[in-house]
Amino acid sequence: MPDHHDRLDPAQGETAADLSSGDGKTSANGKAQPAPSVPHPRHDGSAPGPLVLIGGATDPQGDALGCFLHLAGARQGGKIVGITTASANPLHSAQEWTEVFAQAGADNVEIPVIDRRDRAQDRAIAALLRSADGILLGGGDQVQLVSTLGGSRVGRALREAHAAGVVVCGTSAGAAALTETILAGGEPDEYGQMHEMYIGPGFGMLGFRAVIDTHFAQRRRLQRLFMVVAQNPELMGLGIDEDTALVVQGHLGKVVGRGSVTFVDGRGVRFDNAEECMRGEAPLTLSYLRVGIIGARYSFNLQERELENLVRARAHEEETPVVRGERAEEFAARSVAGG
Template identity: 35%
Template sequence: MCPASPSDKTNRGFIIPIGGGEDRVKEMQIHRRFVELSGGPDAFIVVIPTASMLDTTGEEYDRIFSGLGAGHVAVMPISRRTDCDNPEFARLLDKATGIFITGGNQLRLSAILGGTPLVTQIRRRNASGVPVAGTSAGASIMSEHMVAGGQGNEAPAEGAVALAPGIGLTNAVIIDQHFTQRNRLGRLLTASSFNPFLIGLGIDEDTAAFIGPDDVLEVIGSGTVTLVDASQMTHSSMWDAKPGEALTLLGLRLDVLGEGCRYDLKARIAYPPDDHPALCTLPIAET
């Protein structure tokens, strides 16, 4: 499944995976930027709290985005597959200028939303310019190939990571979150090495990758985004490793990006702050 195709006249909306645990009380620069990209006072933000088991999660984001000046916020309380048939939700997504997917369990997200018309609609809205942000599980779900589970605190190993299909807003990257905090390098390296066309994107807590319509991402937040590029790998033992055996992966490129850095996902080039053309200023969603 490829990302839905933008029409000729619009650019894809930002894709904004957040590593979880982002600041929700102080500067809130990640949420603030998302609200701005969604249109600020003209924004119509739709929150999908499905990954979470808490009833209050949607309300909390309503409060945050409204407090940051979003014109309108709507929560879609989807907790089972039949909820996805609610025509009211389809109408909300049609109006959306920004979509936010909360944290929780990404398999709950993919199992409940996967294959429903709502996902098709989210993909189309993003393709037509609407930014989609997600935190923690909501970040993982965004890519075509999703990290569904696996061990932290382990070296790369054949069984270290479990993949599942995500909603496919991008197929350039595979995303892991709470990256440094939960010691997930091993499982991200494993995921990247399954097929090195995938760039591994390890996002720390309180940190986000704002992936622009031009497939250049910018880092915002207090932590780092780690990019694993296995495309120049000279040797991998992946294909014949025994279960649980430590993997050999030679010739990986690693870029650790702090705030303000950018990374061109097409060219696989990292840029330090202030060393790249101005932020992508392509027009956002037309509603």
């Protein structure tokens, strides 16, 4: 089999979200200490908190949710605040999430039921978010989530908490809502014809011109992501599989969990008929999108839109050593002069 490419050690990816480290609440002898009633926040406010972007269908015992709980210190009493505003039934979802967290070993959980705009103005809920060690945004409809919270006191508190270093986890619609530009609706039928794609503003806590799609392998959504990137070639599509997290810290995103994250980069697109296609006049035609797949344990450089392995390898590329004969330089000089 040909080997046109280097195979590098993925271990460097650990920097993105070091899941093996302690969380500051484990004593030197390795035993967990009793959960404090008011845990110390793990963040020091010097940088935005990590984003744990999950593709939906979260397993309470899985690595994806586990990563969020770890970063929030939730199993050691860290306070989780949940927002189920994306759900068609925020109260019911709040009850379900409380159960999921209990199964996962996290008990210090509060989920205010923010089911309409006036509740998003509640000062007490805004204060609750600012006191959280981790914030969860549940699934449902990302447009409903953004339109209910956007510009409200709770919406501002969410952004401020994240900016101050609190880890924010979004799953399904909760992940899709976190980018500057969000995508909704517009699922293609099985022949790639689109129906009413929605592209609008999101919370903007994940930059890099990213747009997130979730339930990715499971709902066969590559065509939808192709469409939005073909139509907006500056965007970077991120398709996250179910029960899988892209854990973003700074410009690095590490994949954790059962599936993969697919990235779609349209900057090299050379031809497409996306506009014609959006009008339903023709099936999508394009050449070409760069598509890569990031499996668990690997890290993705969101700035460079490239596997971090490759970015690092390039940064350390050395000139290939060449053994030369005695008069090689002399001949080389002549060749330059003559040419």
